[in-house]
Amino acid sequence: MVKVSGKKSEDEKKLIQKAKEARAKAYAPYSKFKVGAAVLTQKGKIYTGANVECASYGLTACAERVALYNAVVSGEREFKKIAVVTDTKDPSTPCGLCRQVLSEFGEELEVICANLQGKIRKFKLKELLPYGFEKE
Numbered sequence: 001m002v003k004v005s006g007k008k009s010e011d012e013k014k015l016i017q018k019a020k021e022a023r024a025k026a027y028a029p030y031s032k033f034k035v036g037a038a039v040l041t042q043k044g045k046i047y048t049g050a051n052v053e054c055a056s057y058g059l060t061a062c063a064e065r066v067a068l069y070n071a072v073v074s075g076e077r078e079f080k081k082i083a084v085v086t087d088t089k090d091p092s093t094p095c096g097l098c099r100q101v102l103s104e105f106g107e108e109l110e111v112i113c114a115n116l117q118g119k120i121r122k123f124k125l126k127e128l129l130p131y132g133f134e135k136e
């Protein structure tokens, strides 16, 4: 099920670039693990986020949720893709908590995970969270 691909569309290149820029603003004094994310809406707008850590570690907010919440509080509800950028050998996927939160707005969301070297892995959210919690 895991798709590994080095090919990126123009859309994806831009989204990854925005996530990379957001990553530079991460607040990660404890883990030093900086993450950037950028979400693309159905209307073509991009919202970004980075991880924000806290001395009480459990309160840390991941980049993916920060980007999504940024978009949601700006009135957005429909999303096409999210890019996540980490400085890892292989691109990191969103944590389980973020997968669940992202699923709130649709399982068809495309998740593009990239590292700083430009390696990418693409998934549909439903591949990353096949049996997520649903209210019904």
Ligand SMILES: [Zn+2]
Pocket: 062, 063, 064, 065, 094, 095, 096, 097, 098, 099
């Ligand atoms: Zn997360």
